[in-house]
Amino acid sequence: MKAKNPIDQLADQPVQWLSDDGPDAGITVSTRIRLARNLAGIPFPTKANTRHRQAVLQMVREAVAGVPLMDGCIDVKMSSLAELDRVFLLERHLISREHCSTRKTGNSVFVARGENCSIMVNEEDHLRLQVMTAGMQLEQLWQLVDHVDSLLTERLQYAYSDDLGFLTACPTNVGTGIRASVMLHLPGLVFANQIEAITQAVHTIGFVVRGLYGEGSDTAGNLFQVSNQSTLGESETYIIEKLEKIIRQVVEHERNARQVLLERKPKYLYDHIGRAYGILRHAYILESSEALRQLSALRLGIDLNMFSSIDAHTINELMVMIQPGHLQKIHNRTLDENERDIARADIVRGRLNDSKRQTTDEQSH
Amino acid sequence: MKAKNPIDQLADQPVQWLSDDGPDAGITVSTRIRLARNLAGIPFPTKANTRHRQAVLQMVREAVAGVPLMDGCIDVKMSSLAELDRVFLLERHLISREHCSTRKTGNSVFVARGENCSIMVNEEDHLRLQVMTAGMQLEQLWQLVDHVDSLLTERLQYAYSDDLGFLTACPTNVGTGIRASVMLHLPGLVFANQIEAITQAVHTIGFVVRGLYGEGSDTAGNLFQVSNQSTLGESETYIIEKLEKIIRQVVEHERNARQVLLERKPKYLYDHIGRAYGILRHAYILESSEALRQLSALRLGIDLNMFSSIDAHTINELMVMIQPGHLQKIHNRTLDENERDIARADIVRGRLNDSKRQTTDEQSH
Numbered sequence: 145m146k147a148k149n150p151i152d153q154l155a156d157q158p159v160q161w162l163s164d165d166g167p168d169a170g171i172t173v174s175t176r177i178r179l180a181r182n183l184a185g186i187p188f189p190t191k192a193n194t195r196h197r198q199a200v201l202q203m204v205r206e207a208v209a210g211v212p213l214m215d216g217c218i219d220v221k222m223s224s225l226a227e228l229d230r231v232f233l234l235e236r237h238l239i240s241r242e243h244c245s246t247r248k249t250g251n252s253v254f255v256a257r258g259e260n261c262s263i264m265v266n267e268e269d270h271l272r273l274q275v276m277t278a279g280m281q282l283e284q285l286w287q288l289v290d291h292v293d294s295l296l297t298e299r300l301q302y303a304y305s306d307d308l309g310f311l312t313a314c315p316t317n318v319g320t321g322i323r324a325s326v327m328l329h330l331p332g333l334v335f336a337n338q339i340e341a342i343t344q345a346v347h348t349i350g351f352v353v354r355g356l357y358g359e360g361s362d363t364a365g366n367l368f369q370v371s372n373q374s375t376l377g378e379s380e381t382y383i384i385e386k387l388e389k390i391i392r393q394v395v396e397h398e399r400n401a402r403q404v405l406l407e408r409k410p411k412y413l414y415d416h417i418g419r420a421y422g423i424l425r426h427a428y429i430l431e432s433s434e435a436l437r438q439l440s441a442l443r444l445g446i447d448l449n450m451f452s453s454i455d456a457h458t459i460n461e462l463m464v465m466i467q468p469g470h471l472q473k474i475h476n477r478t479l480d481e482n483e484r485d486i487a488r489a490d491i492v493r494g495r496l497n498d499s500k501r502q503t504t505d506e507q508s509h
Numbered sequence: 510m511k512a513k514n515p516i517d518q519l520a521d522q523p524v525q526w527l528s529d530d531g532p533d534a535g536i537t538v539s540t541r542i543r544l545a546r547n548l549a550g551i552p553f554p555t556k557a558n559t560r561h562r563q564a565v566l567q568m569v570r571e572a573v574a575g576v577p578l579m580d581g582c583i584d585v586k587m588s589s590l591a592e593l594d595r596v597f598l599l600e601r602h603l604i605s606r607e608h609c610s611t612r613k614t615g616n617s618v619f620v621a622r623g624e625n626c627s628i629m630v631n632e633e634d635h636l637r638l639q640v641m642t643a644g645m646q647l648e649q650l651w652q653l654v655d656h657v658d659s660l661l662t663e664r665l666q667y668a669y670s671d672d673l674g675f676l677t678a679c680p681t682n683v684g685t686g687i688r689a690s691v692m693l694h695l696p697g698l699v700f701a702n703q704i705e706a707i708t709q710a711v712h713t714i715g716f717v718v719r720g721l722y723g724e725g726s727d728t729a730g731n732l733f734q735v736s737n738q739s740t741l742g743e744s745e746t747y748i749i750e751k752l753e754k755i756i757r758q759v760v761e762h763e764r765n766a767r768q769v770l771l772e773r774k775p776k777y778l779y780d781h782i783g784r785a786y787g788i789l790r791h792a793y794i795l796e797s798s799e800a801l802r803q804l805s806a807l808r809l810g811i812d813l814n815m816f817s818s819i820d821a822h823t824i825n826e827l828m829v830m831i832q833p834g835h836l837q838k839i840h841n842r843t844l845d846e847n848e849r850d851i852a853r854a855d856i857v858r859g860r861l862n863d864s865k866r867q868t869t870d871e872q873s874h
Contacts, residue, residue, distance in 0.1 A: 411793045411794055411851050412793075412794065414793040415792050415793035415794040415854070418791035418792055418793055418858075419787070419788050419791060419792050421787070421791050422784070422786070422787025422788050422789075422790055422791035422792065423784050423787050423788065424787075425787055426783035426784060426786050426787035427780050427783055427784050427787065428776045428777075428779040428780035428783055429776055429777065429780040486776050489780070493783075
């Protein structure tokens, strides 16, 4: 059931899983869990030959057929994809940077129609099973990925050691093979200069905070990813619960930082957010870093109830849409940097004007 | 028929004469003509004693009573005004900077209800008669001021020499005593780096171009005033006609510069104007220089038909309203710089949102 270009199916639809915001949508942007799995008796992809890699792909394909969530999924070989489509999948978080740049036999990806689940084949491990959702929904997401994993094991035999757990190509993944991460929007902590302290505190208990766009002060977008570091010696549910606890604390700190800002410098805050909205809604040229910065301010404004016509979902969607691959996919051709800046502004302006028309005027403060 | 504070009457109304834009409202902002006059047989104000100054004021007051345009005019002594009211009159272009800082006996000003005419008494000369209008309306304005001047001479005897013409305190005003000036909005020429050349060309034929806010690149607001330099040896109508010719040429140059910009860099132009609109409509803190800069961009956008809901009149009005004296007059108290920046943003945001509600959405390009 493939269309001519399966990626076009994705490009024509908004990211469905992003629409389901949680209660802290202004801070918790999205959650991702991935499991690293390998098939018993077959060399890891780095050591595997062409025949092995093809065999793995075939076995995974048959196993995926037994997973209802993957019904009608997109099933594409990396080697069959144009550069633009590969970048598109990368920007959509459906494949890794490594997978994006490979064209070897057996390198493939399965993507659920709702894009909330993808399975990379013959990346670093035979399988990289990943599920995603908007907001923070660690428990539910763990249930989901565990369920998919169980269905896969009905047809696949994983490389597993009673001592170590799941065996993986890289030792850092051995054991549970799990990497759970939550993307957080932390403008309050950035403004209060507390990111470094939080990062260190989180690090001491075995978790990692990474700026999503550059490190330190370069984090346009104020987005940070918190994830577990160790996969060995702790159960998946322990890791999930611990991460959830950490996230709740970071969210609490962020809420406090915002409250302080709101009490001490309300006009500064409204100005920052108002200008961002004004620029995004009326600019005709938008560089990527500025767009991320202004969208961050807008997301903060949404959380502070400054806008009635825009929600966090709009911001999530725009953050995906304004990426170079997406802009070029929409225009169906290669765009140079200037053209992308114009295309980016068009998308943002159009989307915010649409939101505007659907509802009433934004509130004034 | 005076209210308790006559200046409050003005503060409560928009500047009426500013609403009457001409056809080139995007470029020609306003026109002003002033005549310097002195009474025969009385020393110039710098040499006059208290009795002379009081006598001059009394004679002018009686003469003003015979001018229908000045019916119900505001008649105030500078010494009776609070600092804020003096600054208010200065910002409204109704008195000069010199007159604003003086409190001597007999220093006074008569202001027509429509603010299109003011008569300073005992400034540098006994009378400084000034008329103003929006856009460029040199001919009509000359007719008006000449008419008022004629009515005044029915009751006043001017110091006049058959050889020199009207006698004035400063030799630069001797002869016609006329200073005619047109305020121009020249963002195109500023962008094209042609202001210097225009200024020099205008200078060689005896006229002057002055940046309204600072010199050279500091001219936030892109506003320039073109006026005659000499008052001796040329008739008023000759000066008026020559100035009108010059203005028409400068307007033509400005139109060309804008056209070139629109053809070569349309997105840059739309971006510049769109951002200005977005910021003015949504900022909560606005410094004076930024406000002038953004209002200049907005005025350009209006001229390019980018907005259906705002006209040049709105910009003219805002340029007056956002000045420190006006902001403090509205709030009826002294405001520090931060408070003024917030008050300024409130005024601009409110005014642009009002415009918005009255009509449809601005056009998109």
